[in-house]
Amino acid sequence: MKVFNRISRDFSWAEMIHSRTAEDRGIENEPGEKEVVAMEELVKRLLQPLRLAYGKPIRISSGYRCPELNKLVGGAPSSQHVKGEAADCVAEDRAEVLLGVLLAAELPFDRAILYPKRNFLHLSLRAKRNRKQILFR
Numbered sequence: 001m002k003v004f005n006r007i008s009r010d011f012s013w014a015e016m017i018h019s020r021t022a023e024d025r026g027i028e029n030e031p032g033e034k035e036v037v038a039m040e041e042l043v044k045r046l047l048q049p050l051r052l053a054y055g056k057p058i059r060i061s062s063g064y065r066c067p068e069l070n071k072l073v074g075g076a077p078s079s080q081h082v083k084g085e086a087a088d089c090v091a092e093d094r095a096e097v098l099l100g101v102l103l104a105a106e107l108p109f110d111r112a113i114l115y116p117k118r119n120f121l122h123l124s125l126r127a128k129r130n131r132k133q134i135l136f137r
Contacts, residue, residue: 007040008048016043016063016087021073031064035084038127039064042085046107046125053105054097061120062088085110086124094121098134113137 006012016039022029031039051058065073065081080086091097098114098121110130113122115137 007043010051010058011043011047011060013039015060018060019062019065019069022066022069025069025072027066027069027072029064029066029069031066031084035064035082038084041127042087042123042125046109046123047087047089049105049107050097050102050123053107054091054101056092058097059090060087061090080110080124080126085126086122088120088122090120094119097121111135 007016017029017031019027019029021027047058047060062073062081063086064084065075065079067077067082070079070082071077075081089097094114094116098112102109102112102123108125108130109132110124110126111122111133112124113135115122
């Protein structure tokens with residue numbers, strides 16, 4: 001696997017591609033060039049500005065997933081994780097991040113999905129035509 005440095009002040013390549021499931025199953029979860037570009041945009045345009053506006057840590061629990069890994073974890077075949085456009089985030093108060101900070105900061109995003117029972121917030125950003133969808137699951 002390629003060694004990557006930091007994408008931004010608070011986010012690294014390692015956390016964007018890390019997967020315990022991939023490690024346990026011997027799956028090489030390595031993004032291609034298009035996915036790398038998408039992840040850079042996701043971090044630089046959405047996640048890092050959100051982290052700065054929030055003022056508290058935001059941890060990535062699931063970022064990029066290769067198709068094999070995505071299928072194994074039950075992700076949709078068209079998942080934005082496979083494209084490098086999405087990250088599942090863990091923060092002290094996910095509802096505050098979504099409703100207070102993300103919207104107030106007027107950051108670009110495609111989907112923000114709050115999973116209260118599963119304790120994470122899914123955030124995505126597409127290169128074009130972001131829907132600004134907010135969902136609760």
